[in-house]
Amino acid sequence: MSQASEGSRSLHLSQLTKEFATFTAVKALDLDVPHGSFFALLGPSGCGKTTTLRMVAGLETPTSGSIRLGDTDITYAKPYQRPVNTVFQSYALFPHLDIYENVAFGLRRRKSGDVDRQVKEMLDLVELGTQARKKPPQLSGGQQQRVALARALINRPDVLLLDEPLGALDLKLRRAMQIELKRIQTEVGLTFVHVTHDQEEAMTMADTVAVMNAGVIEQMGAPAELYENPRTTFVANFLGQSNLIAGKVLGAEGDFVKVDMHGITVSIPQERAHVKTGDGWVGIRPEKVLIAAVGEDIDAPGNHLDGGVVTDVSFVGVSTQYLVRMPWGQELQVFEQNTGRRRLFNKGESVDLSWRPEYAFLLDASQDVNAGIEDD
Amino acid sequence: MSPLARTWRWIKAHVVLGLGLLVLVYMFVPIAVVVLMSFNDPGKSKNVYKFRSFTLDNWTNPCHPAGMCHAVGLSLGIGLLATVVATIIGTMAAFGLVRHDFKGRSFANTVIFLPMASPEIVMGSSLLALFISGSKIITLGFWTIFIAHVMFCLSFVIVTVKARLAGLDDNLEQAAMDLYANERETFWRITFPLVLPGILGAALLAFSLSFDDFIITNLNAGQETTFPMFVYGAAQRGVPMQVNVIGTLMFLIAIVIVLGGELNNRLKARALAS
Numbered sequence: 001m002s003q004a005s006e007g008s009r010s011l012h013l014s015q016l017t018k019e020f021a022t023f024t025a026v027k028a029l030d031l032d033v034p035h036g037s038f039f040a041l042l043g044p045s046g047c048g049k050t051t052t053l054r055m056v057a058g059l060e061t062p063t064s065g066s067i068r069l070g071d072t073d074i075t076y077a078k079p080y081q082r083p084v085n086t087v088f089q090s091y092a093l094f095p096h097l098d099i100y101e102n103v104a105f106g107l108r109r110r111k112s113g114d115v116d117r118q119v120k121e122m123l124d125l126v127e128l129g130t131q132a133r134k135k136p137p138q139l140s141g142g143q144q145q146r147v148a149l150a151r152a153l154i155n156r157p158d159v160l161l162l163d164e165p166l167g168a169l170d171l172k173l174r175r176a177m178q179i180e181l182k183r184i185q186t187e188v189g190l191t192f193v194h195v196t197h198d199q200e201e202a203m204t205m206a207d208t209v210a211v212m213n214a215g216v217i218e219q220m221g222a223p224a225e226l227y228e229n230p231r232t233t234f235v236a237n238f239l240g241q242s243n244l245i246a247g248k249v250l251g252a253e254g255d256f257v258k259v260d261m262h263g264i265t266v267s268i269p270q271e272r273a274h275v276k277t278g279d280g281w282v283g284i285r286p287e288k289v290l291i292a293a294v295g296e297d298i299d300a301p302g303n304h305l306d307g308g309v310v311t312d313v314s315f316v317g318v319s320t321q322y323l324v325r326m327p328w329g330q331e332l333q334v335f336e337q338n339t340g341r342r343r344l345f346n347k348g349e350s351v352d353l354s355w356r357p358e359y360a361f362l363l364d365a366s367q368d369v370n371a372g373i374e375d376d
Numbered sequence: 377m378s379p380l381a382r383t384w385r386w387i388k389a390h391v392v393l394g395l396g397l398l399v400l401v402y403m404f405v406p407i408a409v410v411v412l413m414s415f416n417d418p419g420k421s422k423n424v425y426k427f428r429s430f431t432l433d434n435w436t437n438p439c440h441p442a443g444m445c446h447a448v449g450l451s452l453g454i455g456l457l458a459t460v461v462a463t464i465i466g467t468m469a470a471f472g473l474v475r476h477d478f479k480g481r482s483f484a485n486t487v488i489f490l491p492m493a494s495p496e497i498v499m500g501s502s503l504l505a506l507f508i509s510g511s512k513i514i515t516l517g518f519w520t521i522f523i524a525h526v527m528f529c530l531s532f533v534i535v536t537v538k539a540r541l542a543g544l545d546d547n548l549e550q551a552a553m554d555l556y557a558n559e560r561e562t563f564w565r566i567t568f569p570l571v572l573p574g575i576l577g578a579a580l581l582a583f584s585l586s587f588d589d590f591i592i593t594n595l596n597a598g599q600e601t602t603f604p605m606f607v608y609g610a611a612q613r614g615v616p617m618q619v620n621v622i623g624t625l626m627f628l629i630a631i632v633i634v635l636g637g638e639l640n641n642r643l644k645a646r647a648l649a650s
Contacts, residue, residue: 059550079553086554092547096569109556151555 009070009158010035011056011191016065018051025051027215028065033159033193033208038185040194040206044238044372048215049195053161056193057086069158080109085152086161089168091144093136099123099147100132106155122154125184142173149181153188162194166201178204199239203227211235213372227285231274233363236283238372243289243332244281246365252276259362262328266303267357279365286333288359291322291351292342298354305353308332310345320344324351407627414620434617441616447606448622454518454602455586458525463579465526466533467571473534474541491531499528500592507596516598524596525589529582536581540574580633587626 011033018026026048033039041049054060056067058079066075074082085106093102103122107115123129126146136144145165152160165181166174182205185192196202202209203223210220211234219226219235227239236242247261256267261282268282292298294306311331312323322334322345332353336342345351377385417431439445473485491499507520514520548570552562590604597605607619 057550057554059554078558079550080556080558084554086551088547088551090545090547092545092551094548094552094566105552105557106555109561155555 009191011159011193012068013052013056014066014068016052016055016067017063018048018055018060019063024215026055026062029215029217031210031217031220033191035158035191036189037208038182038192038194038206040196040202040209041212042196042199042202042209042238043212044197047212049197049212050163052212053086053163053193053195056159057084057161058082059086083155083158084161085155085157085159086163087145087148087152087165089163089165091136091148091168093144093147093151095136098133098135099128099139102136102147103151103154105151110155118154122150125153125187126150141169142177145169145177149184153184153190156188157190159191159193162192164196165194166196166198174201181205203239211238213238228359229272229361230283231363232371233281233283233367233369234372236361236363236372237370241286241333242283243286244283244363244369245330245332247280247282247362249273249275249277249280249362256357257362262326264303264305266360268360268362269358272358272360273362275362275364281363281365281367281369283361283363284355284359286321287319287335287337288355289332289334290354291324291334291336291345292354293345294350294352296352298352302357303355303360308351308353310347310349310351313345313347315344324353326353410620410623410627413617414624416617416620418617434621438618438621441610441618443601444603444606444610444616444618444622447601447603450518450600451587451603454521454525455583458522458529458586459579459583461522462526462529462533462582463575466530466578466582467537467575469530470534470537470541474538488531488534491528492535496528496589496591500524500595503527503592504595516596517600520596520598521593521600521602524592525586528589528592529585532581532585533578536578537571537574540571540577544570 011031013029013031016026016029016031017024029048029052031052041052043049051060055062058074058077058081062075066073068074069083074084094105097105100119100123104115104119107118112118119132120129123132126149128143128146128150131139131143136147139147145168148165162181166177169177178201181192194202194206203226206223208220209223209226211218211226213234219231226235230236230239230242233242233244236244245261247259247266250258250260250265252258252270253267255270257270257273257276259266259268259280259282266282273280290298291308298304305326307327308324310322311325314321317338319338320336322336323331324334325331334353412427413425414434415430415432416427417429417433418426419428434440469488473481473488503520503524504516507514507516544567548566549562552566553559557565588604589602590608593602594605594608601609603622607615610616610619
């Protein structure tokens with residue numbers, strides 16, 4: 001029963017497309033966001049994530065495709081006709097109204113009863129009860145952010161859209177607000193669709209992350225799933241860092257695919273091999289790579305790579321980050337936890353690398369190996 | 377420290393303040409003269425520009441000079457009417473020019489500046505030519521002055537409101553729509569209150585332009601006499617002292633408006649601070 005009523009309020013985008021005069025921002029997007037989930041649309045700037053959000057809010061008209069909320073088609077509904085509210089990136093608080101009236105705005109438009117009680121409760125929820133009669137410019141950035149959230153949340157929308165809501169805050173406040181947002185979402189049980197370019201933010205907060213690039217969703221899933229088993233080079237590089245090594249598929253062997261990687265044969269689990277023949281990129285996360293002195297026994301019954309030379313060492317406290325040049329000239333990244341069990345290696349030392357086969361993944365070689373790497 | 381160095385330091389510390397005060401004096405001396413002369417009793421003297429003795433007569437009988445109060449009334453009436461009409465049309469034009477993308481928008485934006493840039497005497501005489509050629513429809517008088525004033529006030533209103541409107545964050549209107557306000561509610565509750573200071577500023581500007589215009593008005597007034605025309609005419613024989621009374625009153629009204637706005641802001645700020 002509750003399953004049915006919840007299902008009827010979930011958000012469905014189908015074949016949603018938005019073309020502007022000179023480019024296509026969103027290309028035939030299909031997306032289902034279940035009711036009550038914390039969903040993140042993650043991607044670099046210009047990937048179409050904000051355009052998607054604005055189409056759901058009704059602030060942008062799709063070129064084609066449809067948006068449904070449960071069984072209701074809202075593709076062309078006016079923004080004020082849909083049970084969707086937005087927390088704007090710039091907050092967009094009404095400067096001539098005080099905090100109380102900003103938060104009450106939506107209730108008053110809908111002629112809701114009991115405005116006073118609801119506004120006070122909401123201001124308490126975001127811990128701004130004492131600031132009710134101040135004007136927005138008198139509040140700090142973090143407080144303004146919470147007003148913007150309260151103003152949207154008080155309407156109990158079926159879907160709450162958050163457009164980079166923490167972008168303007170400093171790092172410390174941002175971390176605090178991430179936890180706060182997650183707490184509020186759990187408390188009120190509404191569907192949150194969160195747009196961000198910060199992969200850490202998306203992974204910390206969301207149940208489901210959709211990685212968007214150039215107007216399409218590259219991959220979607222739980223944060224751990226996306227991180228551990230990326231399907232494209234873009235996802236592998238945009239979510240964290242990856243070593244991508246050119247290889248040639250030799251063939252399947254049981255649950256594994258064997259790949260020749262510069263003369264070394266490595267195994268990759270079938271479900272993580274996203275290409276079954278021809279060329280591929282063997283991917284491995286830096287923290288999954290083990291490093292050891294030449295000939296030393298490494299606790300990883302699997303792929304073994306000899307002939308590495310340490311070319312760079314950066315000690316960052318919790319871990320040590322190495323760059324290791326392999327015989328074929330590529331430099332691989334290795335993160336080693338500082339557990340104290342292993343000694344530090346020095347620049348110029350010869351080392352062996354290894355990883356457990358179940359951590360590697362194999363991607364289609366036709367993709368750009370540098371896709372998704374952000375140049376800072 | 378030598379006395380010379382000390383003097384030099386004192387000068388350096390006070391030079392900006394001193395110059396600022398000089399500029400203020402420069403700006404306010406004419407007004408001070410007007411206020412002073414409004415209490416002058418010229419007696420039988422022909423030289424009305426010389427202070428002879430103090431009197432309150434000018435203030436108790438402001439309408440004594442024949443035709444002056446009628447001229448003031450006419451100027452106020454035309455000023456108010458032209459302001460209202462120019463502000464309404466100009467505000468709507470500003471919205472159109474800022475909010476709608478149409479063919480010829482940049483051309484329209486440029487043409488708006490032409491009336492501000494062209495000499496008044498040119499506009500005045502071309503209007504006169506227009507009205508004379510249309511004399512079957514309209515005769516020179518109140519309505520030709522009104523039409524002329526609306527015309528030259530419009531550019532200023534449009535430019536002023538446009539500036540305010542361009543500075544308005546369009547996210548605010550989108551946020552209002554997102555929060556269940558339809559187009560009409562969004563306009564009256566968000567857009568209009570936020571643009572209102574610009575509209576009021578434009579109206580004040582339009583009124584002061586209309587009230588003291590002489591050149592265009594003089595050419596298109598027919599038998600009517602506005603206050604600036606009255607003063608100009610009277611100046612040939614010697615300005616009646618009551619002109620200074622009107623001048624002082626106008627100045628006082630302006631001060632009250634400005635100070636009232638400032639006081640209002642301070643009270644609001646204090647109420648918020650407590």
